[in-house]
Amino acid sequence: MSDDQLKPETRALRTGIHRSQFNEHSEALFLTSSFVFDSAAQAAARFSGEESGNIYSRFTNPTVTALEERLAAMEGAETCVATSTGMSAILACIMGLLSAGDHVVASQSLFGATVNLFNNILKKFNVQTTFVSATDLNAWKAAVQPNTKLFFLETPSNPLTEISDIAGLASIARKSGVWLAVDNCFCTPILQKPIELGADIVIHSATKYLDGQGRVLGGAVLGSRELMMDGGVYGFLRTAGPTLSAFNAWVILKGLETLKVRIDAHSRNALQMAQWLASHPKIERVFYPGLQSHPQHALAMRQQSTGGGIVSFEVKGGREAAWRVIDNTRLVSITANLGDVKTTLTHPATTTHGRISQEARDAAGITDGLLRIAVGLEAVEDIQADLARGLS
Numbered sequence: 001m002s003d004d005q006l007k008p009e010t011r012a013l014r015t016g017i018h019r020s021q022f023n024e025h026s027e028a029l030f031l032t033s034s035f036v037f038d039s040a041a042q043a044a045a046r047f048s049g050e051e052s053g054n055i056y057s058r059f060t061n062p063t064v065t066a067l068e069e070r071l072a073a074m075e076g077a078e079t080c081v082a083t084s085t086g087m088s089a090i091l092a093c094i095m096g097l098l099s100a101g102d103h104v105v106a107s108q109s110l111f112g113a114t115v116n117l118f119n120n121i122l123k124k125f126n127v128q129t130t131f132v133s134a135t136d137l138n139a140w141k142a143a144v145q146p147n148t149k150l151f152f153l154e155t156p157s158n159p160l161t162e163i164s165d166i167a168g169l170a171s172i173a174r175k176s177g178v179w180l181a182v183d184n185c186f187c188t189p190i191l192q193k194p195i196e197l198g199a200d201i202v203i204h205s206a207t208k209y210l211d212g213q214g215r216v217l218g219g220a221v222l223g224s225r226e227l228m229m230d231g232g233v234y235g236f237l238r239t240a241g242p243t244l245s246a247f248n249a250w251v252i253l254k255g256l257e258t259l260k261v262r263i264d265a266h267s268r269n270a271l272q273m274a275q276w277l278a279s280h281p282k283i284e285r286v287f288y289p290g291l292q293s294h295p296q297h298a299l300a301m302r303q304q305s306t307g308g309g310i311v312s313f314e315v316k317g318g319r320e321a322a323w324r325v326i327d328n329t330r331l332v333s334i335t336a337n338l339g340d341v342k343t344t345l346t347h348p349a350t351t352t353h354g355r356i357s358q359e360a361r362d363a364a365g366i367t368d369g370l371l372r373i374a375v376g377l378e379a380v381e382d383i384q385a386d387l388a389r390g391l392s
C-alpha cells in the first residue's frame with residue numbers, strides 16, 4: 001500500500017516521525033529556542049538558506065515540523081504552517097496572501113472573532129469584506145469584485161450548523177480567480193477534507209478537536225507549497241512571530257493520534273443527543289446536520305459523513321428558560337470552548353454573539369432561547385439527565 005492510500009487515522013499515527021539518536025517510540029519534545037551550529041561557516045550557510053536545518057524556533061522547530069507534516073498528510077495538503085492560535089492562522093493567511101486594496105467575500109455565519117478580525121482590524125489596512133449567506137451560492141458569485149482575492153467560510157457554521165457547499169463554492173472561486181479558504185475546525189480531516197473538494201486553503205483552530213482535551217491553544221494554515229511558502233503565509237509567521245510553541249505542538253501531535261476515535265464517539269453521542277432533544281416537549285427546534293430534518297442533511301452526509309459533535313437547540317420560553325437549563329446542570333461545563341472530551345454548554349445570544357446587535361442576532365437566527373452543546377464523551381444518558389433537570 002502506498003503512502004497516499006493511507007487513511008487519515010493511520011497518517012495520524014505514522015507520519016511526521018523523525019526519531020532522534022535515542023530511537024524513542026513516542027515523538028520527542030524539543031523545548032529549545034535555538035539550535036547550535038558546528039562552525040561559523042555552517043551558521044552562515046543556514047542563515048543564507050544554502051543549507052537546510054533548524055536555526056531558531058520562531059522559524060522552525062522539529063516538534064512543530066512533526067505536527068505540520070502529520071496534519072498536512074491528514075488533510076491531503078502539500079504544506080502546513082502551524083500557528084499559535086486559530087485566530088493567528090486566519091491572520092497569517094490574510095497577511096501572507098492579501099494586500100491593501102484587496103477584497104474578501106466571507107460567510108456571514110463565522111466565528112465571532114473572525115468577524116471582528118475582518119470588520120475591525122483588516123478594514124484599517126484597507127482589506128474590505130462583504131458578508132454573504134453561507135448557503136446561497138449565487139450570493140457569493142454576485143459579491144465578487146475585480147479586486148476580490150479570497151472566499152472565506154466555515155462549515156458547519158456556529159451555532160446554527162448551516163452547511164456550505166464546498167465543491168460548489170470552489171467551482172465559483174476557480175472561475176472567478178479567487179482562493180477558497182475553509183475553516184475546518186468543526187469537522188477536522190476525519191470528517192471533511194476541503195482540499196479534495198476543491199478548496200485552496202484549510203484553516204484550523206487546533207485548540208478545539210485536534211488537541212481535543214481542552215489543554216492548549218494552537219492553529220494551522222494548509223495549502224499548496226506555492227501559497228504557503230511563496231505566497232508569504234510562512235514568511236509572515238517567521239517574521240511577525242505568532243508561531244506555535246514546541247510544547248503546544250507536542251500536545252496537539254499526541255491529540256491527533258486519537259482524533260479518529262474521538263470524532264467517531266463525539267458524532268455518535270451528538271446524534272443521540274440531537275434525537276433526544278428533537279423529541280423533547282420543551283424544545284422548539286434542533287439544529288444538527290446529522291438529523292434528517294436538517295435542511296441540508298443530504299449535502300452534509302455527502303460532504304462530512306456524520307453530523308459532527310455540535311448540536312444547537314432552541315428551548316421554549318426564551319432566555320429565562322435557556323438560562324434555567326444552564327444553571328441546573330451539575331455535570332456539563334458552562335464554558336464557550338468546544339471540541340473537548342468534556343461536554344460544554346453555551347448560551348450564544350449572551351456570550352459568543354453577545355456583542356452584536358439584537359437586529360443582527362435576529363437576522364442570523366440566534367434567538368434568546370438558543371443553546372449550543374458541544375457533546376463530549378461522557379455517557380449520553382448522563383448528559384441528558386443533566387439537561388433534563390433544567391428543562392423540566
Ligand SMILES: *Cc1c(COP(=O)(O)O)cnc(C)c1O
Pocket residue numbers: 085086087088111113114154158183185186204205206207208217218219
Ligand atoms: C475557536 C475557533 C477559532 C479561533 O481559534 P483560537 O484557537 O481560539 O484562536 C476559529 N474558528 C472557529 C470555527 C473556532 O471555533
